[in-house]
Amino acid sequence: MIEFGLLQLIMAVLGVGVGIIFGALPGMTATMAIAIFLPLTYAYDLNTSLFLLLGLYVGGISGGLIPAILLNIPGTPSSITTGFDGFPMAKRGEAEKALKIGITASLIGGMFSLAALCLFTPPLAKLAIQFSAVEKFLIILFALTVIAALSKGNMTRGIFAGFLGVLVSLIGAFADNNHLRMVPDFLKVELRSGFQLLPVLIGLFALTQIFQEAETGMKVSKATYDLNNNDKSKRFSIKDFKGQGINLIRSSAIGTFMGILPGVGGSAASLLSYSQAKNFSKEPEKLGTGAVEGLVASESANNGLTGGALIPLLSLGIPGDSTTAVLVGAFMLQGIQVGPLFITNNRGTWYTILFALAICNIIMFITMFYPIKHIAKVIKLPKNRIYPVIILMCVVGAYAIRNGNMFDVWTLLLFGVIGYIFSKINIPSAPFLIGFILGRDLEKYFVDSIKGSGGSLACFFTRPIGWGIWALIIASILFAVFDNRKARRQQA
Amino acid sequence: MLTINYMPSTSHWIVPPIIMGILVILLFVMSIQRFIKTKKENQPFIQLKNKRFFEENWDKLKLFGTLVLFILYIFAMDVLGFLIASIVFIFLFNVLFAGVMQLEEIPKAFKEKTYFKNEGFCSVCISLLIAIIFSVGIWFLFGEVFSITLP
Amino acid sequence: MKKRIMALLMAAVMVTGLITGCSKKEDVNSFDGKNIRVVIGSTSTSGDSYLIAETVSRHLAKALNATAKVDAVGAVEAVDAIKNAKPDGQTIMIFHDMTYLGVSFGAYGEEYSLENMTVGPRVAQNPGAAWAAGVNAPYESLQEIPEYLKANPDAICRMACESGGVSHVAFVVFYEWVLENYGQDVADRIVVVVGGSTADKCQLLWDGNCDVIFADYTSLYDYTQTDDQKIAMKFMGLLDNIEGVNIPSYADLGITMNGEEFRFSKDFLVYLPKDIPQEYVDELDKAMETVSNDETFQSDLEAMSYRTAYLKSEDAKTFIYDKRDGLQSLIDAAPSLDDLIQ
Numbered sequence: 004m005i006e007f008g009l010l011q012l013i014m015a016v017l018g019v020g021v022g023i024i025f026g027a028l029p030g031m032t033a034t035m036a037i038a039i040f041l042p043l044t045y046a047y048d049l050n051t052s053l054f055l056l057l058g059l060y061v062g063g064i065s066g067g068l069i070p071a072i073l074l075n076i077p078g079t080p081s082s083i084t085t086g087f088d089g090f091p092m093a094k095r096g097e098a099e100k101a102l103k104i105g106i107t108a109s110l111i112g113g114m115f116s117l118a119a120l121c122l123f124t125p126p127l128a129k130l131a132i133q134f135s136a137v138e139k140f141l142i143i144l145f146a147l148t149v150i151a152a153l154s155k156g157n158m159t160r161g162i163f164a165g166f167l168g169v170l171v172s173l174i175g176a177f178a179d180n181n182h183l184r185m186v187p188d189f190l191k192v193e194l195r196s197g198f199q200l201l202p203v204l205i206g207l208f209a210l211t212q213i214f215q216e217a218e219t220g221m222k223v224s225k226a227t228y229d230l231n232n233n234d235k236s237k238r239f240s241i242k243d244f245k246g247q248g249i250n251l252i253r254s255s256a257i258g259t260f261m262g263i264l265p266g267v268g269g270s271a272a273s274l275l276s277y278s279q280a281k282n283f284s285k286e287p288e289k290l291g292t293g294a295v296e297g298l299v300a301s302e303s304a305n306n307g308l309t310g311g312a313l314i315p316l317l318s319l320g321i322p323g324d325s326t327t328a329v330l331v332g333a334f335m336l337q338g339i340q341v342g343p344l345f346i347t348n349n350r351g352t353w354y355t356i357l358f359a360l361a362i363c364n365i366i367m368f369i370t371m372f373y374p375i376k377h378i379a380k381v382i383k384l385p386k387n388r389i390y391p392v393i394i395l396m397c398v399v400g401a402y403a404i405r406n407g408n409m410f411d412v413w414t415l416l417l418f419g420v421i422g423y424i425f426s427k428i429n430i431p432s433a434p435f436l437i438g439f440i441l442g443r444d445l446e447k448y449f450v451d452s453i454k455g456s457g458g459s460l461a462c463f464f465t466r467p468i469g470w471g472i473w474a475l476i477i478a479s480i481l482f483a484v485f486d487n488r489k490a491r492r493q494q495a
Numbered sequence: 496m497l498t499i500n501y502m503p504s505t506s507h508w509i510v511p512p513i514i515m516g517i518l519v520i521l522l523f524v525m526s527i528q529r530f531i532k533t534k535k536e537n538q539p540f541i542q543l544k545n546k547r548f549f550e551e552n553w554d555k556l557k558l559f560g561t562l563v564l565f566i567l568y569i570f571a572m573d574v575l576g577f578l579i580a581s582i583v584f585i586f587l588f589n590v591l592f593a594g595v596m597q598l599e600e601i602p603k604a605f606k607e608k609t610y611f612k613n614e615g616f617c618s619v620c621i622s623l624l625i626a627i628i629f630s631v632g633i634w635f636l637f638g639e640v641f642s643i644t645l646p
Numbered sequence: 647m648k649k650r651i652m653a654l655l656m657a658a659v660m661v662t663g664l665i666t667g668c669s670k671k672e673d674v675n676s677f678d679g680k681n682i683r684v685v686i687g688s689t690s691t692s693g694d695s696y697l698i699a700e701t702v703s704r705h706l707a708k709a710l711n712a713t714a715k716v717d718a719v720g721a722v723e724a725v726d727a728i729k730n731a732k733p734d735g736q737t738i739m740i741f742h743d744m745t746y747l748g749v750s751f752g753a754y755g756e757e758y759s760l761e762n763m764t765v766g767p768r769v770a771q772n773p774g775a776a777w778a779a780g781v782n783a784p785y786e787s788l789q790e791i792p793e794y795l796k797a798n799p800d801a802i803c804r805m806a807c808e809s810g811g812v813s814h815v816a817f818v819v820f821y822e823w824v825l826e827n828y829g830q831d832v833a834d835r836i837v838v839v840v841g842g843s844t845a846d847k848c849q850l851l852w853d854g855n856c857d858v859i860f861a862d863y864t865s866l867y868d869y870t871q872t873d874d875q876k877i878a879m880k881f882m883g884l885l886d887n888i889e890g891v892n893i894p895s896y897a898d899l900g901i902t903m904n905g906e907e908f909r910f911s912k913d914f915l916v917y918l919p920k921d922i923p924q925e926y927v928d929e930l931d932k933a934m935e936t937v938s939n940d941e942t943f944q945s946d947l948e949a950m951s952y953r954t955a956y957l958k959s960e961d962a963k964t965f966i967y968d969k970r971d972g973l974q975s976l977i978d979a980a981p982s983l984d985d986l987i988q
Binding site: 038041042045129132135136178179180181191192195196265266319320321322328329331332335336337338340341342343344345405406407408447451454455 | 685692716753809845852855
Binding site: 159176219398459 | 497500507508510511517518521522525528548549553557558560566573585592593625629633641643644645646
């Protein structure tokens with residue numbers, strides 16, 4: 004039933020390899036990789052192309068952890084939270100360990116979501132469409148509470164930064180009525196669809212860092228990171244996962260479910276799972292200082308996304324995230340309609356997808372886990388040599404995100420400067436970015452909700468699933484406030 | 496219960512004012528927090544004396560050099576195309592970050608015929624090498640192999 | 647310090663000057679051997695814009711002996727790219743009626759009107775725009791909606807469409823027709839719900855927030871075949887007949903615009919920069935004619951339920967100008983969406 008031979012294996016390896024490169028380079032994403040290869044798939048039959056495309060998907064999502072851990076620059080939006088704990092570990096000399104933990108967590112997350120895809124697709128898809136605009140709005144709000152959890156000791160500032168990010172994300176045209184808001188006249192064309200996420204992300208993380216280093220003269224720090232140490236605690240062992248079982252399952256499940264929900268962006272997955280890891284942690288104060296917990300939560304969630312996002316796509320014809328939306332094109336080009344009858348009518352393709360996803364996850368693990376210790380050496384290269392190359396990649400990525408738009412390179416520079424200024428006036432960049440990522444969805448589902456209710460805000464309190472999410476939101480905020488107080492008292 | 500007047504033609508101005516309102520409230524809260532804190536510690540509300548925007552001994556050349564080079568780089572890509580602009584500017588970034596002083600070593604290296612024994616000369620060569628290898632590499636991989644649209 | 651900055655700047659400027667001085671381009675007005683960037687007015691790679699542009703470019707590139715790459719840049723970005731592109735045959739646009747509808751509805755300015763670009767050949771048509779309702783809706787076609795509303799004075803019908811697009815036009819035609827034939831009371835109970843993507847509109851329908859939605863025939867087809875009552879739908883009417891599909895169109899249902907038959911297919915044309923030499927247009931016409939006669943091209947399009955519809959540039963220009971002017975009066979006379987919501 005499943006055609007699998009050398010050609011398919013080569014396709015899968017190629018897909019994963021290229022995907023990892025795209026994921027790892029700041030500014031390149033899995034979505035971009037799939038879009039590039041879409042026309043090429045026409046040369047092969049659908050089943051063979053699927054190995055390539057799913058490889059790109061899995062590789063692209065996984066590759067993002069490399070620069071997040073080594074350079075504190077997330078390679079993709081969904082690996083923002085990976086750097087929170089991964090980078091401090093790398094600074095402690097545990098780069099290789101952090102990478103290996105991340106890769107292993109990725110594999111587990113990927114396999115978890117594959118199991119969900121394999122076993123529960125129809126019921127999960129049914130559950131997903133029970134979530135109306137109201138629930139989606141509340142889930143976005145819930146994901147936003149990660150801001151409160153992140154800005155320990157300085158909560159008001161963090162929340163302020165978060166809402167500022169939301170406001171900036173709203174710049175541009177509103178999709179419902181095509182009217183512009185908050186756009187200066189001379190940028191009417193360039194800012195029509197607002198600032199693009201990717202240039203904003205790499206601007207705030209990569210370029211800001213370069214500006215800061217430039218200010219201090221970019222002193223060559225010689226081998227502060229010792230990679231070849233013999234200290235056993237700094238090396239990866241499977242024991243690192245001890246006590247992470249529940250965390251792994253919870254994070255993978257959150258990732259998978261975020262994938263299943265159509266129209267809730269993939270980045271929300273790792274954000275939510277990170278904040279929940281913190282809320283459930285026995286030592287929440289350690290998250291953000293290089294805790295294995297945080298790393299595991301982030302990486303298992305973003306790979307949990309992969310299988311999850313395929314669930315509504317294959318059972319309802321509705322893509323679960325932006326990357327799977329691109330995948331639809333591959334089916335359509337071959338004249339295959341993706342909709343509620345897809346699985347029944349295309350049994351062979353359905354099994355191929357499951358099989359290809361499993362193979363690609365395994366290939367991802369093998370191609371990343373073993374060579375990673377060599378890649379980890381990037382951290383030892385002098386910064387003044389790496390930064391120019393990072394600038395080059397960021398520029399290419401920003402320009403390419405909308406298939407050739409120079410304004411996005413200006414966006415990159417602008418947010419590099421903004422991030423630099425933020426660091427000077429003590430406004431945290433991460434909450435700003437999170438607000439920016441979630442802002443548009445927050446608005447969309449808010450407006451959709453009141454559209455359905457005829458303007459009444461009561462709609463947010465009348466649905467049972469909604470009540471459940473409200474409870475989670477309130478618990479999350481209370482926890483963060485409590486944590487914030489504790490941190491302040493410790494400071495004082 | 497509160498209601499919001501929904502009209503398609505004005506729906507783009509429903510959420511932004513709400514967010515702006517929240518931001519104003521947060522600003523207010525932050526200033527109150529600061530007021531309480533400064534009052535407690537008996538300090539003035541606005542304190543500019545010991546504040547400095549830049550770090551001590553900050554590197555003016557590198558910071559503003561980065562900014563200016565980046566702006567020029569964007570313009571250069573429009574004029575020269577991606578490949579040439581990148582080689583030139585990645586080289587310049589490299590030289591800037593590694594220390595502009597090294598440029599002064601080049602005529603010296605030629606005069607004394609020390610070439611690669613001269614550290615500055617070597618460094619500039621490395622800069623050039625990095626610029627060429629990565630620019631060409633990325634141009635080839637993304638522009639040619641993957642046919643991404645480059646400037 | 648200053649000296650050094652100056653030196654650095656000078657070096658940059660000199661190198662720049664040197665290289666620009668050296669580069670020279672040969673001027674042959676042909677697509678032959680060129681890398682053509684095909685921009686489309688959508689950012690999605692699963693919609694009809696991408697699928698048609700990709701299929702056309704694949705065949706067209708062969709016929710032109712060039713390479714073509716489709717860049718999904720978005721509506722205003724695409725027309726802007728054509729406005730600013732050099733007329734050297736390296737940038738073309740393949741896009742449907744939104745090219746002029748964006749200006750007609752005032753989404754973007756007059757500087758992007760058809761007059762500011764060169765109209766190339768028509769390459770394909772997507773006739774597949776359709777209205778669909780939940781499978782248990784009390785009406786079987788668009789025509790029955792006003793009948794139903796007349797019989798049930800308390801009922802309303804909520805129809806989801808996008809603002810400023812093809813679905814907007816389709817809705818306005820239907821609304822005006824109801825108003826004319828059934829009077830204000832019935833028309834008042836046809837209500838607009840502003841929706842976004844097809845997925846959004848499906849969700850609106852499933853949530854019970856609207857009764858009828860507008861989308862592509864192919865993207866909804868599966869829902870009309872499923873047994874799952876929660877998501878099942880039925881087609882209410884097409885904007886234009888599709889070969890081999892037995893669903894009535896506006897024309898079949900007698901839904902007219904100002905008393906005349908109304909048909910609307912999305913017409914995909916090539917658009918080129920304004921000052922492009924005529925040689926390019928002629929070459930494109932010739933290549934497109936060859937491609938349109940190619941059976942694999944035809945079957946590729948049919949597999950996605952699109953169709954070939956070659957018109958040479960001259961005729962395509964007259965055609966699209968007429969289509970635009972015909973719709974303009976409708977759009978100008980249409981009531982604002984604000985008055986059509988509940």
